[in-house]
Amino acid sequence: MLRARDAGLYRAVTDCGAGGFSSAVGELADGAGARIQLENAPLKYAGLAPWEIWLSESQERMVAAVPEKDLDAFRKICGIEDVECSVIGTFSSDNRLKVYHGEEMVCDLDLDFLHRGIPRVRKEAVWRPRPARPAGSSGAGPVRGADAGRALERLLAHPNIGSKKWVVRQYDHEVQGGSVVKPFAGAGGEGPSDAAVVRPDLDSWKGLVLSNGINPFYGEIDPYWMAANAVEEALRNLVAVGGDPDLCAILDNFCWGDVSDPSILGDLVRCARGCYDFSKGFGTPFISGKDSLNNTWRGPDGKISSIPGTLLISAIGVIDDVRKCVTMDLKRPGNRILLAGETRDEFGGSHFGLVAGNVSGEVPKVDAGTSLALMRAIRSAMGKGWIESCHDLSEGGLAVALAEMCIAGNLGADADLAKAPGPLSGKNAGIRTAFSESAGRWLIEVSPANLAGLKKHFRSLPLAAIGSVTRAPVLKVRSAPGKTLLRLKVADMKRSWNSFSEAR
Known part of the structure; x- marks a missing residue:
């Protein structure tokens, strides 16, 4: 054609x-x-x-x-x-x-x-806010009494976070040798890439970047913010490898239940509004999409139930020079690790809540203006060669992202969460900072020589140096100076991360 x-x-x-x-x-x-x-x-x-x-x-x-x-x-x-x-x-x-x-x-x-x-079908759609309780409030808040190290190991082994090698290795992602950023990053291909970059024309250095965003657990609290997070995550992943947030497009894929039920249809309408608002907010057009509605099943008791409403957002963009792409694996001992974006008390629908047996709390909110400004700053800094590795924060939050970077680079890291932008305070502040899933955040690795320039480049945007890359393959995270929150060997984290695939 x-x-x-x-x-x-x-x-x-x-x-x-x-x-x-x-x-x-x-x-x-x-x-x-x-x-x-x-x-x-x-x-x-x-x-x-x-x-x-x-x-x-x-x-x-x-x-x-x-x-x-x-x-x-x-x-x-x-x-x-x-x-x-x-x-x-x-x-x-x-x-x-x-x-x-x-x-x-x-x-x-x-x-x-x-x-x-043809007459238009008219259906009743009803959406009622679900009651939310702040994470850590009296009752069953997900951060009470948690062991941060054990929680991180359980998160790394979770099917939604752990290695997908058992699926990826069934297919050939090296067709015609055009893969630039592959499904797994690092010298040994042992960490999860944020997005894929392909070079369809081997006579050109231009490439295409493909990324995704999804978290149906947010939709169980508020489908509007599920849509917002899915759009933002897809763009966040695209930018993490060098994509341009101003030169990309998105696609939607809705999988929903029985839309003859007014409450389920109401969730779908609210989700669609979120897609519209944040497509406009990021200035990113929808160019296609697909829906699969009325997905139900009959249980042993004969009752018909609907699947959870789920939205997948895919993003596609053009990269002018694939030689400037960035991967998520840590590169050099002594480099500084920075956190871009603010962390808030947002545990609703979080994976930390899942492994802790509770998903209460506020669903992450998206500030499109700040997130887009950070995306543009990150891409510009990548163009200058200042950023050596970059990884978005999504399921499992900062602790999981940091662990994945260590696994991919086979290097360690030493981080102090009290230095994070907009630090949380009060009881369990360290655990809350480590595992919150607030949107609009990235971990960035930069050499000491480029640190001052990078900070100046970000101007008033939320950015702070929280730690360093270490040669010893150990992840050490402190909640405050002198207070160790967790300490795990990279080999042990790698074992946890691979456990799901190896069990298949």
Whole structure:
């Protein structure tokens, strides 16, 4: 299709997705009309009824509007690429969609009616705020009596955080040698990359960056902030490897339950509002998306239940020079570790809450203005060569991100959480700082020679040096000077992180 596009051989094109030919042809023919001969469509096997051919959603099919004078050239390109090509009809000027199977007419629809005349379905949507209790309040706050070291090991072993090698290694991510930032970072490929960078044209240093953001646990508290966090996380990951927050786009993927239930539909509406608000807030357009609704199951008791509403946001962007990409593995002993972004008491839906047996507290909020300013500052600093490694903070918060950087680089780190921007205070402040999942945060590694320049570059944005990279492969985290919060060997953390994949 790209060769035919470059040769100017078609005037419009769309894929056969939901509804198959019915939606693809129906969309292309709007404002004109079309006559379709279904018997011309290639079939995998004989015996399909006309309605089955018309509605089939078989994959890897596209419908293009090709002028008759260009048809032979289009067919020639298809033949060269060994792609099947069939003429299934012609466009008309009567604004009607006429579908035949042989001589039999099986459909005759006015396109104005099809696109604008069908009554709109109206459904009731209701959303009611869920009661929230601040983490650590009297009762079952998730930070009470927690052992930080043991909590970190349990987080690293959690299926959502631990190594996904058992999945990734089933596929070849080195096709044609175009991978720049691979699924795993570090000399030994032992840490989780924030995003993937590929170089599709090996004659150019330009690349594409692909990243994701997701956390359905936030949606159980407030779908609006689930959407905000998913959008921000996808962009945060994109920036962490060198992507440009001002030159990217996003896609949504909704997986939802029974939308005939007003409360479930209300969650979906609130989630969609979050997508809109934070797409606008970051100035990042949605260019596509997909939804899968009415996902339910019947339990042993016969009761039908809905899946938790889940939103995945994917981001794609262009990197002008892949040689300037940054990975998340620690690079050199003696380098400084900085935390960009503020940490707040936000444990609602957190993974720390999951391993501690409680998910109470406020869901993380997103400040699009501050986050975008940090993204631009980080990307600019990467362009100057000041940042040697960068990793976003997401599931498990600062402690997990720091551990992952140590695992990937096979180096240690010594950090003092009291130096974090906007430090938390009061009881269990160290644990709360270590495991909060506040949005808009990154860990940055910088050489001592570039530290002053980097701080000046960030101006008034929240940024602070919290520690250093150490040659000894041990992660030491203090909640205050002289007060050790946790101390773990990198080998032990690596064992925990790999345990889920190795058990598969």
